[in-house]
Amino acid sequence: MSNLIVLGAQWGDEGKGKIVDLFSEKFDAVARYQGGHNAGHTVFIGSRKFVLKLIPSGILRPGVSAIIGNGVVVDPAALLEEIHALEAAGVDVRSQLKISNRAHVIFPFHRTIEKISEGRENRIPIGTTSRGIGPCYEDKIARRGIRIADLVDNDFPKLYCALAEDKQLIANAFDIAEPGDFKEILEQYQRFAEEIRPLACDTASLLNGMIREGKSILFEGAQGTMLDIDFGTYPFVTSSSAAAGGACTGTGVPPTKIDGIVGVSKAYITRVGAGAFPSEDTTEVGEKIRRAGNEFGSVTGRPRRCGWFDVPLLRYTAEVNGFDSLIITKLDVLDELEEIPVCVAYEVDGKVVTQMPASARRMEAIRPVYERLPGWKTKTQGIAQISKLPPAAQTYLKFLEERTGVEIGSVSNGPERNETMIVPGSKLEKLLQ
Ligand code: GDP
Ligand code: IMO
Ligand code: MG
Numbered sequence: 001m002s003n004l005i006v007l008g009a010q011w012g013d014e015g016k017g018k019i020v021d022l023f024s025e026k027f028d029a030v031a032r033y034q035g036g037h038n039a040g041h042t043v044f045i046g047s048r049k050f051v052l053k054l055i056p057s058g059i060l061r062p063g064v065s066a067i068i069g070n071g072v073v074v075d076p077a078a079l080l081e082e083i084h085a086l087e088a089a090g091v092d093v094r095s096q097l098k099i100s101n102r103a104h105v106i107f108p109f110h111r112t113i114e115k116i117s118e119g120r121e122n123r124i125p126i127g128t129t130s131r132g133i134g135p136c137y138e139d140k141i142a143r144r145g146i147r148i149a150d151l152v153d154n155d156f157p158k159l160y161c162a163l164a165e166d167k168q169l170i171a172n173a174f175d176i177a178e179p180g181d182f183k184e185i186l187e188q189y190q191r192f193a194e195e196i197r198p199l200a201c202d203t204a205s206l207l208n209g210m211i212r213e214g215k216s217i218l219f220e221g222a223q224g225t226m227l228d229i230d231f232g233t234y235p236f237v238t239s240s241s242a243a244a245g246g247a248c249t250g251t252g253v254p255p256t257k258i259d260g261i262v263g264v265s266k267a268y269i270t271r272v273g274a275g276a277f278p279s280e281d282t283t284e285v286g287e288k289i290r291r292a293g294n295e296f297g298s299v300t301g302r303p304r305r306c307g308w309f310d311v312p313l314l315r316y317t318a319e320v321n322g323f324d325s326l327i328i329t330k331l332d333v334l335d336e337l338e339e340i341p342v343c344v345a346y347e348v349d350g351k352v353v354t355q356m357p358a359s360a361r362r363m364e365a366i367r368p369v370y371e372r373l374p375g376w377k378t379k380t381q382g383i384a385q386i387s388k389l390p391p392a393a394q395t396y397l398k399f400l401e402e403r404t405g406v407e408i409g410s411v412s413n414g415p416e417r418n419e420t421m422i423v424p425g426s427k428l429e430k431l432l433q
Helices: 016-026 076-088 108-119 133-141 156-173 182-199 203-212 245-249 284-292 311-321 360-364 391-404 427-431
Strands: 004-008 029-032 041-045 048-052 065-068 097-100 217-220 260-266 269-271 305-307 325-329 339-348 351-353 367-374 408-412 420-422
Touching (some): 004 016, 016 041, 016 325, 016 408, 016 420, 076 182, 097 182, 108 133, 260 269, 260 311, 260 427, 284 305, 311 339, 325 391, 339 391, 367 391, 391 408, 408 427
Parallel strands (some): 029 217, 065 097, 325 408
Antiparallel strands (some): 041 048, 269 305, 339 351, 408 420
16 A cells, blocks of 8 residues: 545645545545645535544544644644534544644634734735634744644743744734733643643654554645645745645655655636636636535635636646646536536737746736537436546546546546546556555
């Protein structure tokens, strides 16, 4: 069995949670490597719906270890709320979950700072999830953050007071009255620490030890490559490394131990929040997709912007991640369409561009070039083999495969675990053996 990274090939919400839950049966551990409770990974098990935010989707498989890696930012209140909700649903969280002692801690003032920054006059808001993710990563990079190891240490009050003073100074300098009661937060976090202490450990050492014993790890990406801090549509991105490289820096597992990288992509594309979106469809057809795909954010409930499969974008994310295989989800959402546009090229300022523009201005200026493929106008949900899909659906998938240059190793045609087809003989099938 191999160590596999599964991550989003678009702007998030590609169906990673469903895929990771399905694959986790074959792995010993599932590890999250970045992001925080800005993620919303939906898993259906029969009629039961779980939306996992911070805890890896592997938690739903008894006996599978769920690891929150050092690259993740942890809001203790959100973490404990999620643990308690899963426990109420009968999941044995505490025997499966481990949290890196090097992961950074989100405090309420991170959310306050984000709110002020997003609401500031003359700023184009990013449309964040308002979870304090960005400001927490800012503190991490500025080398003043507080980590889980600090939270559970006797020194926590001292470290916390230093950070809180820092925030108070900024608040005073900018005449901001908002920051809350720092002392109350300290006491609350000391209570959280008691519950978190038994779960905290050196997860890099744990994961590498498992690998030495021949066990296999599934790395679960959050967000998507186009939201990656380096490779996404900056500045309209999240503050972490969602791309494949983040799996190593975010867990401490070296690149030499990674056996495969799998991208998850919808058969179309969505985006939540602001930023360039070349193949967005703002007509009633886009609205139809939103309804058919139930495209509303799992975390914030915001309507997701909908558009067409974007080949240049996928080629770009395949390149920076090195996808071995691609999983196409939500094929069934396109079932009723007469024809399906696919964005096959970008034009900027009248010229075809072959590289993803780096500047926000050029990203916004992209004119998508479309080819239109016939729809299949047949229900695909319930079909269990790719060869049984309507011919037009098979042609559509072949088209995506040829144009992106990445094998399609699996197709998902419904939210349930069993509504997933693996292509026989594919690289993906081999990676899962
Ligand atoms: P994630 O963030 O990548 O895990 O994705 P989300 O959970 O935010 O959004 C994906 C949504 O699509 C969830 O509601 C899933 O239950 C649903 N979903 C996943 N795969 C399929 C599929 O093949 N067909 C349909 N109709 N829904 C799917
Ligand atoms: P999953 O893991 C889709 C988006 C936000 C915003 C930008 C920055 O479910 O795919 P942040 O709060 O992270 O600072 O917001 O990133 N965003 C997501 N969009 N799926 C997600 O996660 C997202 N997590 C953040 O909407 O545009
Ligand atoms: Mg999501």
